Amino acid sequence: DTEVTQTPKHLVMGMTNKKSLKCEQHMGHRAMYWYKQKAKKPPELMFVYSYEKLSINESVPSRFSPECPNSSLLNLHLHALQPEDSALYLCASSQGPRRPHYEQYFGPGTRLTVT
Amino acid sequence: GENVEQHPSTLSVQEGDSAVIKCTYSDSASNYFPWYKQELGKRPQLIIDIRSNVGEKKDQRIAVTLNKTAKHFSLHITETQPEDSAVYFCAASFKLIFGAGTRLAVHP
Numbered sequence: 001d002t003e004v005t006q007t008p009k010h011l012v013m014g015m016t017n018k019k020s021l022k023c024e025q026h027m028g029h030r031a032m033y034w035y036k037q038k039a040k041k042p043p044e045l046m047f048v049y050s051y052e053k054l055s056i057n058e059s060v061p062s063r064f065s066p067e068c069p070n071s072s073l074l075n076l077h078l079h080a081l082q083p084e085d086s087a088l089y090l091c092a093s094s095q096g097p098r099r100p101h102y103e104q105y106f107g108p109g110t111r112l113t114v115t
Numbered sequence: 116g117e118n119v120e121q122h123p124s125t126l127s128v129q130e131g132d133s134a135v136i137k138c139t140y141s142d143s144a145s146n147y148f149p150w151y152k153q154e155l156g157k158r159p160q161l162i163i164d165i166r167s168n169v170g171e172k173k174d175q176r177i178a179v180t181l182n183k184t185a186k187h188f189s190l191h192i193t194e195t196q197p198e199d200s201a202v203y204f205c206a207a208s209f210k211l212i213f214g215a216g217t218r219l220a221v222h223p
Contacts, residue, residue: 035211042204042213043159056210090158094209102147102209106158 004107006091012113015081021110023074023091032074033104034066035090043090049074050096081114088112117142119207121214128195129222136217138205139187145207148181148188153216154201162203163190195221 004025013019023032031050035043048056049068063085065077074091088111092104118141128134140148149164165172165179165188172179176195181188192199200221205214 033211040216042216043211044213045210048210092211103149103161103164104211105161106151108158 004091004093004105006089006107006110008110009108010111010113012115013078013081014115015083017081018077018079020078021076021089021091021112023076023093023107024072025093025105025107026072027093027105028071028095029093029105030071030096031094032068033092033094034074034076035092035106037088037090037109039087047076078112081112083114086112086114117145117208117210117212119205119212119214121205121217123217124215125218125220127220127222130195130197132195134190134192134195134199134219134221136190136203136205136219137187138189138207138214139185140207140212141186142207143183143186147207147209148179149206149211150177150179150190151204151206151213152201153204159204192219195219197221197223 007022034046037043045058046060047066052068063080067075088109090109091107094104121138146167150162151159152162153159163177163179165181176193178191202216202218204216
């Protein structure tokens, strides 16, 4: 299996809702990432997990809460989001976060709309 | 922090022509430079990458060159085809600091 999968594909939520995004990979990769991509913009790194531990948080607001239950799964818990948080949320994985295994492979993303 | 600039923002070529996209980076410690292709509504896909100990890398119609002294790297696509039409992103570092993207249109 050489794919990163994400669920759901689309999500609409109100500002008071709590929801979670899920990401899964079965490539034996030990680093997993969350990115946020707004329309016509490049992806922006949010979090990096290395060997199931949070290693990088790019000053993301606390209404986004990542979780890595095991080496294959990555969740992003959402609470009290704002309309400006509407975006495509991409998960990626790589063999490791440092050399020589930098290559990151992206999932298809979850398109999130906050109303 | 690291900054990556990418030019041009849009590029239109005729089928069979070559396309070149250029990026510059700010952090001299960066040592990994991938290129991603993203079609409309799809995920970014890694098409080629280069590490700082190599000056050039080629994969069929795609090549990447790196000039560490000048801190710039370029993507070269030869014999372009309509299916090459997409947004191309350069990036630097394992954290993938992306450039703003280049929208490439290949006209038949």
